[in-house]
Amino acid sequence: MSEKKHRVSRRQFLNYTLTGVGGFMAAGMLMPMVRFAVDPVLKPSAEQDLVQVVSVDEITSEPQRFDFKIDQIDAWYESVEPRSAWVYKDESGKIIALSPVCKHLGCVVDWNTDPANENMFFCPCHYGLYEKDGTNVPGTPPIAPLDVFIHEVKDGYLYLGKAKPRGGA
Numbered sequence: 001m002s003e004k005k006h007r008v009s010r011r012q013f014l015n016y017t018l019t020g021v022g023g024f025m026a027a028g029m030l031m032p033m034v035r036f037a038v039d040p041v042l043k044p045s046a047e048q049d050l051v052q053v054v055s056v057d058e059i060t061s062e063p064q065r066f067d068f069k070i071d072q073i074d075a076w077y078e079s080v081e082p083r084s085a086w087v088y089k090d091e092s093g094k095i096i097a098l099s100p101v102c103k104h105l106g107c108v109v110d111w112n113t114d115p116a117n118e119n120m121f122f123c124p125c126h127y128g129l130y131e132k133d134g135t136n137v138p139g140t141p142p143i144a145p146l147d148v149f150i151h152e153v154k155d156g157y158l159y160l161g162k163a164k165p166r167g168g169a
């Protein structure tokens with residue numbers, strides 16, 4: 001039976017030590033750079049501020065489309081993005097602000113433009129229909145209600161935030 005030698009030579013010891021120390025130092029230098037590069041991606045997106053859209057006096061019981069702009073920050077990129085909302089007051093006077101983005105494939109819905117289905121939101125792309133409150137009509141392509149904008153009334157003006165799925169967080 002031969003006895004195996006497990007002794008480490010001086011050259012091997014130096015190689016292991018220098019490799020280990022070099023790797024440790026390289027990691028110490030690279031980690032802050034990697035962290036800096038990916039940091040905006042890792043951060044949860046900040047809740048978007050509410051934007052002033054229209055005077056409450058202009059809001060009627062008939063849905064009207066109002067356009068506005070939001071500041072959007074996607075990781076490193078900041079931009080000003082156009083948005084639209086269908087806004088009206090329901091029977092109790094409550095303000096409803098619906099996203100115009102169809103929940104089928106994202107076309108823009110219109111109010112009361114389909115002569116066969118009056119007083120409904122209509123998506124001309126694939127004949128999608130929604131009730132006035134944004135509920136999707138069964139049997140048409142959309143499979144979910146229109147998103148609802150977070151909103152607030154301040155000093156007589158309507159402010160809108162992010163559009164969220166109905167009942168969503």
Ligand code: FES
Nearest residue numbers: 102104105123128
């Ligand atoms: S995108 Fe609206 S019905 Fe298809």
